[in-house]
Amino acid sequence: MIKFSTCYIALLLSSVAFAAPASSSITAHSSAVVASFAAVSATKSTVGSASVVPSSTGSAASSTATVPYISLNPNYPLWDSSDTSEPQAERGSLGATVIGPTDDATVKQNPDLLAPPTTDGGSVPNAKWPMSLSHNRLQTGGWARQQNTDVIPFAANMAGVDMRLESGAIRELHWHKTAEWAYVLKGTTQVTTVDPMGQNYVANVGPGDLWYFPPGVPHSLQATNEDPDGTEFLLVFDSGDFSEDDTFLLTDWMAHTPAEVLAKNFQTPISTFAEVPAKELYIFPGQNPLPPSAAPISPAGTATTPYTYNFSSVAPTQVNGGTYKIIDSTTFAISKTIAASEITLEPGAIRELHWHPTQDEWNFFINGTGRVTIFASSGNARTFDYQAGDVGYIPATMGHYVENTGNTTLHFLEVFNTAQYADISLSNWLALVPPALVEAHLGFSPEFISTLPKTKQVLVGPSNSTSST
Incomplete structure (x- = not known):
């Protein structure tokens, strides 16, 4: 059995408490961390509803042998443009109220800048520009x-x-x-x-x-x-x-x-x-x-x-959560340096977690409201909110998603400086590597891993569960 000093466990608890904004969740989450460290040599532990089982070879160990679990606390946008309340720079126990001058209209359009998700970190350059400015x-x-x-x-x-x-x-x-x-x-x-x-x-x-x-x-x-x-x-x-x-x-x-x-x-x-x-x-x-x-x-x-x-006559692909259609030089032969996809997302749906291997993504939002978190590696991540008429930009290789955060259809373009469209899906990647690797990294149960899509989803419909437990 691996032993941990009281001081080391206290340090871990304090780091988790800082990351988790809701005090009621901090206690439960901290307890889970202590339990996971106390049971590192056990054959099975549970994270939320996901079972962690060592691989059949016995060589893979839970990732929690070296770091604590992620927080399961939700990080939803805290308001939107229609909200009549006064936005504050607070998320859970973090931050404080705004007591100086502020532009409420701008703040309400950008909730994830004033009160960013606790999953944001480090620094990512500005990735939003409203054409109205x-x-x-x-x-x-x-x-x-x-x-x-x-x-x-x-x-x-x-x-x-x-x-x-x-x-x-x-x-x-x-x-x-x-x-x-x-x-x-x-x-x-x-x-x-x-x-x-x-x-x-x-x-x-x-x-x-x-x-x-x-x-x-x-x-x-x-x-x-x-x-x-x-x-x-x-x-x-x-x-x-x-x-x-x-x-x-x-x-x-x-x-x-x-x-x-x-x-x-x-x-x-x-x-x-x-x-x-x-x-x-x-x-x-x-x-x-x-x-x-x-x-x-x-x-x-x-x-x-x-x-x-005549792109308007191309029938979009209908999937759970919306539609998409792709155009590049394979169908529009003259367009050697620009490829694009046109996407509609229903309320609550997302453009799945993915990245583009070699080309930056330029977005234009035509209708609705959306949310994008850009993962720039090395702990750097930032979340941006978009409305109709906004331009977004995501450099090549950076992981991201697009979520419809409104109550109407989100319609937007993804545009790339390339002859042929290409992306890599996170779910699809995890579905097509050896399951034991996924289990060792993320603690997913074999049953859950078997449900991962072996073909790209592109869009994902609204989740039936928003619980953090």
């Missing part, structure tokens, strides 16, 4: 606001723009140093382009549909009159420091080229350019565009690889 560029006919490394410094691999065009309005002919991927939020947008071989392409895309333009490929965007309000769409770029202010615009180039050079290039009198704008247009009013069938016919033909994808 972005400076908006207002134009005649529309607007644009963006998120990049200026507001989420560690979002190195992707940036986003939320753009609105009134009916008939035009986002002028332009190109970028980066690729542009888009998801239409509302209305119908007509996109045009010409590729390096002189092949042209014109198409209309509606809500839930996509387009993609590789770096350097010129294009334009115009709202049709199919929706009287015009269109709004989300743009994602495969570089975190992208800025809409650095776009190569047709009018800007023309205005900065000597008129005689323009005349020589187009083989026409200088007077032809009398009405060229002296500076960029960016977004400006226009007439309803003609249908794509009216586009000029190129001698080189029409682009053979489509620049748009």
Whole structure:
């Protein structure tokens, strides 16, 4: 039998008491720790409802031989935006009330910042940016606001723009140093382009549909009159420091080229350019565009690889807890640097615990409210709360989940700077390694281990049990 000094056990008890916020649970939890240390050499102990049984080889021992058990105390968000009470920086016995000035509206949207779960630890950089806090560029006919490394410094691999065009309005002919991927939020947008071989392409895309333009490929965007309000769409770029202010615009180039050079290039009198704008247009009013069938016919033909994808017509996969559908270059061939998944979560459901092996994740929340805890290794973890219009960012390899914390459907996008979508599921991983390893690490009973899914769940429905015992 292994012996432990009174001093050592007291130290363990004090560390557990600090981690557990509810005084009634501290006593029970501390007792469980003492019991586990006193019974290390026993053949079986119990953690909550999970049985811990040594492996059949006898070589595996419970993880509690070296560290105490986790706390089973719940760590739910303590309020939401509709709460009429005054939020306080308290969780159980930890923290204290707020007696200085505070922004209650912001605090109510971010309960896990003021009163974080006790499972949070260390430091994780900010992973949330509301587009409503972005400076908006207002134009005649529309607007644009963006998120990049200026507001989420560690979002190195992707940036986003939320753009609105009134009916008939035009986002002028332009190109970028980066690729542009888009998801239409509302209305119908007509996109045009010409590729390096002189092949042209014109198409209309509606809500839930996509387009993609590789770096350097010129294009334009115009709202049709199919929706009287015009269109709004989300743009994602495969570089975190992208800025809409650095776009190569047709009018800007023309205005900065000597008129005689323009005349020589187009083989026409200088007077032809009398009405060229002296500076960029960016977004400006226009007439309803003609249908794509009216586009000029190129001698080189029409682009053979489509620049748009009718993602809205793809049937989502329905599972317990919601739906999901995935898009990458295997189905949208032109999209070589951006892949995505579109997810709906029912109240209480979660996007299962997982990580992405090599690519950062950029999120955009379309409807509902969600919660994400990012595990950054070495004891570093932080929890963030999201609402519609928010951007989230999770670096590659960091473990996380997305939970619907509201009472309506949570609808969001996961976007990646990669040609092919990939993730690793925690439950699936544990189901496919030798059961004795899982038992030795986590104390799960063989019966429970046998229920772990051998195929990815992706989404998990609401739990039937919220008890901590």
